[in-house]
Amino acid sequence: METRELTCIQCPLGCQLAVTVDGDAVTVTGNTCQRGAVYGEKEVTAPTRTVTGTIPVDGGEIARVSVKTAPDIPKDKIFDVMAEIRSAHLTAPVEAGRIIIHDVAGTGADVIATKTVKRS
Amino acid sequence: MEYHDIVVIGGGPAGLAAAVSAYDAGCRDVLVIERDERLGGILNQCIHNGFGLHTFKEELTGPEYAERYIRKAEERSIEYRLRTIVADVSPEREILYVNRDEGAVRMKAGAIVLAMGCRERPRGALGIPGYRPAGIYTAGTAQRLMNIEGYMVGREVVILGSGDIGLIMARRMTLEGAKVKVVAELMPYSGGLKRNIVQCLDDYGIPLRLSHTVTKIHGKRRVEGVTISEVGPDRRPVPGTEEFYSCDTLLLSCGLIPENELSKQVGIILSRVTGGPEVDDSLETSAEGVFACGNVLHVHDLVDFVSEEAERAGRNAAAFAAEGGKTRGGVLQVTPENGVTYTVPQKIRTDAAEKVTLRFRVNGVYRDRCVAVRSSGAEIKRVKRRIMAPGEMEELILTGEDLARCAGGITVGLED
Incomplete structure (x- = not known):
């Protein structure tokens, strides 16, 4: 049995949650609404995050294009995803929405451009 | 002289939304003036996600949110000029702008929307002792250098101030391989959104030290470290609490200031609390036909x-440009009290037909309090809030019925 303390981020109230995992059973206490219970359970069992970063672009109107993971990736893969983003390199033009890295760090998610960078 | 029905100063989120809504309200002659090389404003450097949950019901990054509005403007063929800076505005709505291609140009506007945004409080305004070595940046400047220009600004970082940009940069620098040692916050509460505390600091084990400030910057050529001290209830450093943190970079996230140099040139009355123009519910400033919206x-x-907010300013600017200056009716003055630091708007026209959205902030963290709107002692509205904090803007809607019951001025304050 393991208990973790979390701050709920579903609203400005910021309830202090205690999430207890006992085998398959997850109990959330400290929440004042259902959204807090859902958040607390997911944060402890399968937390995910959107990772955003930038990738250098040769010959573009600006030096870097911004990117994000789509969909979210498991929280424990953040630095693996960043390592792949940081080793990427592009040539202009880049259109917003283009897939830059398929299946980043084996997460099944893609890294996509969030900005259009035209040729300079 | 060149003339436009509406000139919008600033092509960030406020300016773009104002221009689009002015167009949709029937104005076909809208010009946006932007000093940067592209539209979108500060959103272009805010590469993190979390934008658009209210507007688009989905979570977008800053550049994606900006591109949605840029597309709206382009679909409507709204004219814009980039790399163009407005140097002067007169109360008669004459604008002097400057750019490389045209030099200095004067034009006249039927109505003006001010959407210049804000800037960061710099080191000089904070009074931190020490030399002036390299390695001290406002958080937003560091954000631009990293996300647009592509420079890594430092390796070992201390952040002063827990505003949202500072929190976002704590995560951003960590992801790029820097070590963020601590975020120090002068106040006993954070100025940032809860979500950012959790996802930018807690996720990476970055400590947030409330009621602490930087009392010395070490290093002559480059930052070598900072001294952090605890502050008492009077916000003055407590002797004996000094701690040294070695670092090569200090980021400052100590507040944003509306950028109102042009507003001052027009002679617009500014609020001492917000730093922005005082406006009525149409978002018109004290200068006739000059409206303001967004962070300015x-x-x-x-x-x-x-x-x-900008959509409202754009709509009202379009109405003004179409109908010309109307005679002004009376106004209700809105006065903040009991923990409410300011309201926007500060005035409500007595002939305001529609409902009025009042936005305000409080001066501390309050749990289970009511926001009361009163006029001549009579309670007009009372709304219970579970929590209010200075870092979270509050909102209250007054209906036409509510307003009809107001006489003289109204007050907005917290009550038990």
């Missing part, structure tokens, strides 16, 4: 509210 009016936490 008051600093927002969420761009979604900027867009909504």
Whole structure:
């Protein structure tokens, strides 16, 4: 049995949650609404995050294009995803929405451009 | 002289939303003036996600949110000029702008929308002792250098101030391989959104030390470290609490200031609390036909509210440009009290037909309090809030019925 303390981020109230995992059973206490219970359970069992970063672009109107993971990736893969983003390199033009890295760090998610960078 | 029905100064989220809504309200002659090389404003450097939950019901990054509005403007063929800076505005709505291609140009506007945004409080305004070595940046400048220009600004970082940009940069620098040692916050509470505390600091084990400030910057050529001290209730450093943190970079996230140099040139009355123009419910400033919206009016936490506010300013500017100056009726003065630091708007026209959205901030963290709106002692509205904090902008809607019951002025304050 393991208990973790979390701050709920579903609203400005910021309830202090205690999430207890006992085998398959997850109990959330400290929440004042259902959204807090859902958040607390997911944060402890399968937390995910959107990772955003930038990738250098040769010959573009600006030096870097911004990117994000789509969909979210498991929280424990953040630095693996960043390592792949940081080793990427592009040539202009880049259109917003283009897939830059398929299946980043084996997460099944893609890294996509969030900005259009035209040729300079 | 060149003439436009509406000139919008600033092509960030506020300016774009104002221009689009002015067009949709029937004005076909809208010009946006932007000093940067592209539209979108500060959103272009805010590469993180979390934008648009209210406006688009999905989570977007800053550049994606900006591109949605840029597309709206382009679909309507709204004219814009980039790399163009407005140097002067007169009360008669004459504008002097400058750019490389045209030099200095004068034009006249039927109505003006001010959407110049805000800037960061710099080191010089904070009074931190020490030399002036390299390695001290405002958080937003560091954000631009990293996300647009592509420079890594430092390796070992201390952040002063827990505003949202500082929190976002703590995560950003960590992801790029820097070590963020601590975030120090002068106040006993954070100025940032809860979500950012959790996802930018807690996720990476970065400590947030409340009631602490930087009392010395070490290093002559480059930052070598900072001294952090605890502060008492009077916000003055407590002797004996000094701690040294070695670092090569200090980021400052100590507040945003609406950028109102042009507003001052027009002679517009500014609020001492918000730093932005005083406006009525149409978002018109004290200068006739000059409207204001977004962070130049008051600093927002969420761009979604900027867009909504700017749409109102654009619509009202379009109405003004179409109908010309109307005779002004009476106004109700809105006075903040009991923990409410300011309201926007500060005035409500007595002939305001529609409902009025009042936005305000409080001066501390309050749990289970009511927001009361009173006029001549009579209670007009009372709304219970579970929590209010200075870092989260509050909102209250007054209906036409509510307003009909107001006489003289109204007050907005917290009550038990």
